[in-house]
Amino acid sequence: MTTDTLQLIGLFTAKKIADLSRSNNSAQRAILANLRRGIGRVPGDLPQLWNIIWADMPEELQGSGDTPSRAEWAIYTALTLYALHQQGRDPQRESMNQSAADKAESCYHNSLGRSVAKLVHGAEDQKRILRRFNVAATSASMKELATHLRSLIQLLKADGIPLNYPQLAKDLYLYQFPEGAAKVRMRWGQDFYRRVNSDHNNSKLQDQMKEDL
Numbered sequence: 001m002t003t004d005t006l007q008l009i010g011l012f013t014a015k016k017i018a019d020l021s022r023s024n025n026s027a028q029r030a031i032l033a034n035l036r037r038g039i040g041r042v043p044g045d046l047p048q049l050w051n052i053i054w055a056d057m058p059e060e061l062q063g064s065g066d067t068p069s070r071a072e073w074a075i076y077t078a079l080t081l082y083a084l085h086q087q088g089r090d091p092q093r094e095s096m097n098q099s100a101a102d103k104a105e106s107c108y109h110n111s112l113g114r115s116v117a118k119l120v121h122g123a124e125d126q127k128r129i130l131r132r133f134n135v136a137a138t139s140a141s142m143k144e145l146a147t148h149l150r151s152l153i154q155l156l157k158a159d160g161i162p163l164n165y166p167q168l169a170k171d172l173y174l175y176q177f178p179e180g181a182a183k184v185r186m187r188w189g190q191d192f193y194r195r196v197n198s199d200h201n202n203s204k205l206q207d208q209m210k211e212d213l
Helices: 003-022 025-037 045-052 071-086 112-117 123-135 143-160 165-175 180-213
Strands: none
Touching: 003 025, 003 123, 003 165, 025 045, 025 123, 045 071, 071 112, 071 143, 071 165, 071 180, 112 123, 112 143, 112 165, 112 180, 143 165, 165 180
16 A cells, blocks of 8 residues: 555546546447446456556556455456436536646645535435445445445536545555455545534524524
């Protein structure tokens, strides 16, 4: 678990999404459809996805034998979820993958925690969304995590809320290490409440300003 590996995972995921956005419409639709069919499955299960996942993948990210590497799991899961999120939208006009706009902006701007928090519009929303988020964050395997993340991505898709998929891929890689999972969960929670608390404080400020008028 090194910084170089994380950087490679993020760059490779970003490259795959960029390549996809540049494909012609018919090829793009076919690739996205195949990726969606791969959600919750093991990397390698669907031959239609071999080229999408492994073409140009750095050797150090690839597994050996018959077990996917942690990097392969992370990239595969991020790309299949992206395909679900992007469904029905043109990647060039309305991309559901949004990383940091510039180097000065936090790479967690559209992190999973912050993006999920944008679904919260009231106390009842917060309970409902947080319940789903908690279930996902305590998943015991990558297949289970992908299944629970799928329901959250469907909510983000419905509201048109983007997500930083290269960062998600890096998080999913770290999640597969016991010490890494704890750190990822903590950051997801921190990011979620930073956004929720910010929205709550802004709402209170607006109410106060109305009272002062």
